[in-house]
Amino acid sequence: MTLSQAEFNFVSQLVRREASIVLAPGKEYLVEARLIPVARAVGAAGVSEFLADLQRRPDPAKQRKIIDALTTNETSWFRDREPFAALTDVVLPELVKSRASARKVRVWSAASSSGQEAYSLAITMQETLPPGWSYDIMGTDISTEMVKRAETAEYSQVEVNRGLPAAQLVQYFERAGAHWRIAPALRRNVSFRLMNLTAPLPVMQPFDVIFLRNVLIYFDVATKRQVLQNVAKLLRPDGWLFLGAAETTIGIDDNYERVAAGRTSAYRVRTGAPAGAMRRG
């Protein structure tokens, strides 16, 4: 049994709208194969029943599951490179000046998934901060399973092949049976917790740098705005926000301004719009 044309169209419109992913016609079998486990996980009788139900009653969580299933696990180390290069070349040198008395940098990997971004940030800190400095990386995700997986800090052979320079693999990982585990020296600076970015956020110390990448694409404009406002409250006034390459605050939340950061751009809270003032709107 393969998907009907109408079902395929529904799915391809959904992923195009929500994630800018184009499914080529002729991939019906692929879509179906990927959606079978999703349908099973939500207790639907089959893929057709799952899609019919979703068409009748749109559900963002289920839509996200479809998008996740159809986007091959994009869990590379140092994903997109440029934001990490911007940290090394622009952001950290500046923070080293402005935080000279505290000698500490706090970074948030929002929607940390299986943890590659959080640990890539830790490697970057480890290699860029001067001696005597410390750093905290916090990763958060909406999925308990992902938080657990990130805390385990173990990655398969195939996973460590993805975008991780070999020199860093041998320096920051140790072999654990069939897997590679992040070395304790790195792990002790990284923690993970469960968090829903669209709900009110818990009280936390603000961050110097926030990576909120490829998250907003899943939300409608009102939710995007809500998330950006939540995040602004946790960004230090002179802190830096990094979004995914296809994401922006422009036209959604005017309290941020886009600034160049190396070969990419980052977002900073406009002067005169301190974090506390961003509740309006």
Added chain:
Amino acid sequence: MSVEVEVNENDLAEMVEQVWESYLDPEGVSPLMQTYDENQASEVHSSVSITGSWTGHVVYASSLPAARRAAGAFLAMGPEEVSEEDLSDVLGELANIIGGNVKAMLPPGALLSLPQVVLAPEATARYPNAHRITGVYGIWDGEPVSISMWQSRGDNKEGAE
């Protein structure tokens, strides 16, 4: 002192998953489905031998159609175009990849042989003085494929062989 084998069925299953994801089923539409049937038939097999901190063999066995399909995936050709030489080369590389990864999980000091390919069924007789200690047995698009580890007898006693 006995040497613990640190490789189990889950490790083999993970390797299988990675080999499928990398070469045999990059789109993720046709995984190996477990049958748990260690007596399933095979028509061809390949193996690498490991000696040193652990001594034994890592064996990849399948039906002929599954082997042709694997070769086709590696060489980007239809299963019907696959020659005997193609089959032999691809089966050898599969045993090499899986065996190499098994070796990395063993205590230091293990050596890997070059692969051997036999276009005949897997049989206990081929590995005298060895017994199967673990394996993953499955069906790939209706055809049997298995990956198993055979430990040489006497290997669990230090210095024996």
Added chain:
Amino acid sequence: MTRMRAMVIDDSRAMRMILKRIVTKLNFEAVEAGDGKEALDLLTAMPEVPELALIDWNMPNMNGLEFVTHVRADPRLREMTLVMVTTESEQSQIVRALAAGAHEYVIKPFTEGAMIEKLALLGLVPTGANS
């Protein structure tokens, strides 16, 4: 712009095919060798040195580590980027290969995407080719 060249060194023809497909996709011209010795002989005969070599470790005649050592000792081959592509995946082996002069290390099995990402790290993927 002239095409870059990649030498694919592996005793398995199947693996050479996989690697050739990937580098060809990245617009390299591929040259094949079945072991380190054959690769060195080819390099001696080639008027221009390839930009990249993808090198298996365990091969008859001359293994990949020996090949890397030879290349590093030869001033004519200094510019070549060396990537080990092997099932050898113990931490100590990776350290050995990097110390001998390999620039990167890819563990088999690897997906096409992973190989392209590694080559991108080395600046060998033209922008736009990676997706």
